[in-house]
Amino acid sequence: MAANKPEEFDEFDATELPPSKSQLKREMSQLQALGERLVAMQHGQLEQLPIPEPLLDAVYLAQRIRNTREGYRRQLQYIGKLMRGLDTEELEQALHDMDHQSDVQNAFFHQLEKRRDDILAGGDEAIQTLVEEYPSADRQRLRQLYRQAQKQQAENKPPAAARELFKYLREICS
Structure with missing residues (x-):
């Protein structure tokens, strides 16, 4: 049986690993929470934010269907999905500035x-x-x-x- 060489383990870099499943879920939850915050805002405030048109339409739809439990939940998930493809730093900065x-x-x-x-x-x-x-x-x-x-x-x-x-x-x- 050959002994493991210590040099093989020195080359391991943890930053090259993809994010864990738990980390991905946390990120998706944060995006969905950001979406919920957008849904809670008024139209005038939303107009001031740098939001792409498809996301803005989804937010307006979620505001209209707020009383339907399952449809509203799915719409929030859809908003989170739309936000995954966006760089949300600018949006978060605009919300921070507004606060x-x-x-x-x-x-x-x-x-x-x-x-x-x-x-x-x-x-x-x-x-x-x-x-x-x-x-x-x-x-x-x-x-x-x-x-x-x-x-x-x-x-x-x-x-x-x-x-x-x-x-x-x-x-x-x-």
Whole structure:
């Protein structure tokens, strides 16, 4: 019986093996989950994404047949099959950017709320700081909204002036 030579095993490269059956199933499940996410989106959002026409038609059909259990399941599988032939990196990047855009918008609104609260707490000093940062801001209107908000708060009325101040801040900071 001949002994195995160690040199034969050194040449083995695991990267040359095809993906396992489990790995292929995981990839197909990810594509199908991406398809489900597309089906859950609105038409306007889908129009903004780089989706080929056959896939877009399949997504629209899945949206229409959502109430039929078996047909909907098969349509999702078909969407996954269509996506196997595509390079989904661009689509995933567009979805990520779309998600990130809402995060940026939320952060912007939080910043505006903080500015409004700073003005309501700091008065003329905070208004002066804002006017220095945004020269297009109308100091008189800011002071007027500040005084109205203070008056409404003292009288326990709804904060209409504070809301108006927020809208004005959004207008000048955009």
